[in-house]
Amino acid sequence: MPEIPPQAFTQGFAKLVGIEVTRATEDEVHARVAVRPELLQPAGLVDGGVYATIAEDVCSAATFLSVNAERDAVAMGMSNQTSFLRPITQGTVHALAMRRHRGRTTWMWDVEISDDAGHLCAVSRMTIAVRPQRA
Amino acid sequence: MPEIPPQAFTQGFAKLVGIEVTRATEDEVHARVAVRPELLQPAGLVDGGVYATIAEDVCSAATFLSVNAERDAVAMGMSNQTSFLRPITQGTVHALAMRRHRGRTTWMWDVEISDDAGHLCAVSRMTIAVRPQRA
Amino acid sequence: MPEIPPQAFTQGFAKLVGIEVTRATEDEVHARVAVRPELLQPAGLVDGGVYATIAEDVCSAATFLSVNAERDAVAMGMSNQTSFLRPITQGTVHALAMRRHRGRTTWMWDVEISDDAGHLCAVSRMTIAVRPQRA
Amino acid sequence: MPEIPPQAFTQGFAKLVGIEVTRATEDEVHARVAVRPELLQPAGLVDGGVYATIAEDVCSAATFLSVNAERDAVAMGMSNQTSFLRPITQGTVHALAMRRHRGRTTWMWDVEISDDAGHLCAVSRMTIAVRPQRA
Numbered sequence: 001m002p003e004i005p006p007q008a009f010t011q012g013f014a015k016l017v018g019i020e021v022t023r024a025t026e027d028e029v030h031a032r033v034a035v036r037p038e039l040l041q042p043a044g045l046v047d048g049g050v051y052a053t054i055a056e057d058v059c060s061a062a063t064f065l066s067v068n069a070e071r072d073a074v075a076m077g078m079s080n081q082t083s084f085l086r087p088i089t090q091g092t093v094h095a096l097a098m099r100r101h102r103g104r105t106t107w108m109w110d111v112e113i114s115d116d117a118g119h120l121c122a123v124s125r126m127t128i129a130v131r132p133q134r135a
Numbered sequence: 136m137p138e139i140p141p142q143a144f145t146q147g148f149a150k151l152v153g154i155e156v157t158r159a160t161e162d163e164v165h166a167r168v169a170v171r172p173e174l175l176q177p178a179g180l181v182d183g184g185v186y187a188t189i190a191e192d193v194c195s196a197a198t199f200l201s202v203n204a205e206r207d208a209v210a211m212g213m214s215n216q217t218s219f220l221r222p223i224t225q226g227t228v229h230a231l232a233m234r235r236h237r238g239r240t241t242w243m244w245d246v247e248i249s250d251d252a253g254h255l256c257a258v259s260r261m262t263i264a265v266r267p268q269r270a
Numbered sequence: 271m272p273e274i275p276p277q278a279f280t281q282g283f284a285k286l287v288g289i290e291v292t293r294a295t296e297d298e299v300h301a302r303v304a305v306r307p308e309l310l311q312p313a314g315l316v317d318g319g320v321y322a323t324i325a326e327d328v329c330s331a332a333t334f335l336s337v338n339a340e341r342d343a344v345a346m347g348m349s350n351q352t353s354f355l356r357p358i359t360q361g362t363v364h365a366l367a368m369r370r371h372r373g374r375t376t377w378m379w380d381v382e383i384s385d386d387a388g389h390l391c392a393v394s395r396m397t398i399a400v401r402p403q404r405a
Numbered sequence: 406m407p408e409i410p411p412q413a414f415t416q417g418f419a420k421l422v423g424i425e426v427t428r429a430t431e432d433e434v435h436a437r438v439a440v441r442p443e444l445l446q447p448a449g450l451v452d453g454g455v456y457a458t459i460a461e462d463v464c465s466a467a468t469f470l471s472v473n474a475e476r477d478a479v480a481m482g483m484s485n486q487t488s489f490l491r492p493i494t495q496g497t498v499h500a501l502a503m504r505r506h507r508g509r510t511t512w513m514w515d516v517e518i519s520d521d522a523g524h525l526c527a528v529s530r531m532t533i534a535v536r537p538q539r540a
Contacts, residue, residue: 013182016151016173038151041195047148048191048212053184060176060183077183078376079349079397081216081486083513083532085506100528101490105375105399106348108488108528110515123505123513125530127349127488129375213511214484214532216351218378218397220371235393236355240510240534241483243353243393245380258370258378260395262353262484264510283452286421286443310417311465317418318461318482323454330446330453347453351486 014057017050024062027099031058032092045087048122051113052082054095055124059109062097063128067107072133078106079127091116097126105130149192152185159197162234166193167227180222183257186248187217189230190259194244197232198263202242207268213241214262226251232261240265284327287320294332297369301328302362315357318392321383322352324365325394329379332367333398337377342403348376349397361386367396375400419462422455429467432504436463437497450492453527456518457487459500460529464514467502468533472512477538483511484532496521502531510535 008020017039023030033039033054041047056077063075094114101108106127113122143155152174158165166189168174176182191212198210229249236243241262248257278290287309293300303309303324311317326347333345364384371378376397383392413425422444428435438444438459446452461482468480499519506513511532518527 012173012175012177013184014176017184038147040147041149041192042147042199043209043211045211047188048195048215049148049152049184049188052187052191052215052217053182056183056187057176064177074178076178076180076222077219079216079218080183080187081214081351081530082187083214083530084212085508085513087211101525103490105401108490120506123530125486125488125528131375216395216486218395220373220378236390238355240536243355255371258395260351260353260393266510282443282445282447283454284446287454308417308421311419311462312417312469313479313481315481317458318465318485319418319422319454319458322457322461322485322487323452326453326457327446334447344448346448346450346492347489349486349488350453350457351484352457353484354482357481 009057013053017053019054019057021058029058029062029097031095031097034092035088035090044089046089046093048082048084050093051084051122051124052080054093054113055082055097055111055126056080058095058097059111059126059128063107063130067130073130074133075107075128075130077126078129080124082122082124084122086119086121088115088121144192148188152188154189154192156193164193164197164232166230166232169227170223170225179224181224181228183217183219185228186219186257186259187215189228189248190217190232190246190261191215193230193232194246194261194263198242198265202265208265209268210242210263210265212261213264215259217257217259219257221254221256223250223256279327283323287323289324289327291328299328299332299367301365301367304362305358305360314359316359316363318352318354320363321354321392321394322350324363324383325352325367325381325396326350328365328367329381329396329398333377333400337400343400344403345377345398345400347396348399350394352392352394354392356389356391358385358391414462418458422458424459424462426463434463434467434502436500436502439497440493440495449494451494451498453487453489455498456489456527456529457485459498459518460487460502460516460531461485463500463502464516464531464533468512468535472535478535479538480512480533480535482531483534485529487527487529489527491524491526493520493526
């Protein structure tokens with residue numbers, strides 16, 4: 001995966017959620033989402049689905065960009081295991097995705113979600129399937 | 136949890152995603168989301184984050200409604216494990232959440248996500264923490 | 271997978287744990303383990319590792335037997351997610367593995383672990399990788 | 406958790422598997438298991454249940470020792486999510502458990518399993534429930 005400039009996702013669900021990638025290298029991606037009312041659950045906490053979505057979209061995109069460039073393969077989420085440790089109610093959701101495994105048919109990433117104070121608020125383990133491009 | 140009439144979530148992330156509950160009993164909840172462009176990932180499939188969010192919001196709400204009525208407790212997502220089996224690209228996403236465990240401090244739900252043809256497309260296992268209301 | 275007669279695993283870790291398959295059809299496998307002191311953790315409960323192992327071995331074997339017979343493929347565990355709901359301290363551990371997905375490259379099983387009274391004590395979701403036999 | 410000298414588990418399932426703790430500090434535990442025939446699955450790989458068991462027993466014991474000393478609480482496994490990345494067939498299974506979260510009612514650990522060459526072979530995420538000692 002090439003170094004890419006900071007950028008927001010420009011389409012689909014990642015845009016609706018408001019995910020911005022702020023730094024990306026071969027095996028780490030930093031992203032963030034600004035908290036706003038429509039990302040909360042009824043008690044005023046950032047919805048757990050937002051964390052799961054950040055993990056899903058960042059890791060899928062990073063895997064896709066890499067395997068597509070290298071060997072014309074595609075990538076799609078296979079399993080998303082997100083655990084919630086501490087609520088976020090305002091400010092910015094910060095995500096750090098770290099690639100842990102790069103196999104022929106699956107990649108695995110660990111994602112850490114933190115609040116503005118740097119507290120670990122959620123963790124996610126993403127398994128991404130890598131498959132040949134269909135003709 | 137009392138029988139409730141079909142209804143859409145009216146606030147927050149569940150509203151942004153467009154989750155509607157169509158039937159709910161004590162230990163099962165049916166919900167659905169109409170597929171629209173802003174719920175897709177770049178390849179045109181419903182984003183995995185949408186499935187994770189449906190599971191999160193339906194199970195959290197159902198647990199909260201029940202434990203809040205019965206013993207003034209609150210509920211919040213603790214772990215969301217979603218596996219993706221088959222893509223959905225259009226139509227309606229159908230979810231069936233089934234309560235599997237009702238403990239004093241945690242509830243567990245299994246969620247099945249299907250497409251309009253009834254194919255199983257994703258499964259989710261939600262663990263919800265139940266805690267006393269803070270004073 | 272053909273119907274097979276009740277049988278104990280005869281080698282390796284499944285034998286050490288003492289797993290017996292009591293009934294198996296195409297998409298369900300029943301198995302059991304008799305509780306004995308060396309399967310407990312220090313507080314006298316069946317060790318969580320025992321439940322994870324039953325799920326692992328039963329689902330891997332069932333998938334292997336099927337894909338090997340049908341298309342000379344092999345199968346191996348890819349992910350094992352086991353949640354613990356209620357302790358077992360004596361008697362027999364009963365497992366029911368239900369196939370939920372049969373894909374080209376992955377199979378998924380849900381496993382329910384119960385005690386002698388029929389209480390649900392643990393659940394496991396197994397993802398099994400299916401791969402071509404190496405030459 | 407006090408620093409403890411290297412030691413093998415002396416009872417129950419952890420002893421049957423042959424888990425030895427080689428180093429332990431407040432938030433990290435190193436452990437190992439010597440590979441032997443009765444830990445393998447039929448294809449000659451270390452059984453996935455062995456990795457799950459190492460994670461389960463090391464993290465449960467470390468949490469128990471800490472919460473029991475500090476506040477007379479008990480600890481037990483709540484969820485064990487183990488992913489398999491690369492087989493081990495011989496030598497020693499090395500485990501490193503790192504505490505990631507220390508809440509009032511749950512602790513979370515990440516476990517990395519490696520082979521003698523230092524390759525990452527499995528990862529496990531353990532959630533441990535912390536509960537008051539019953540009278």
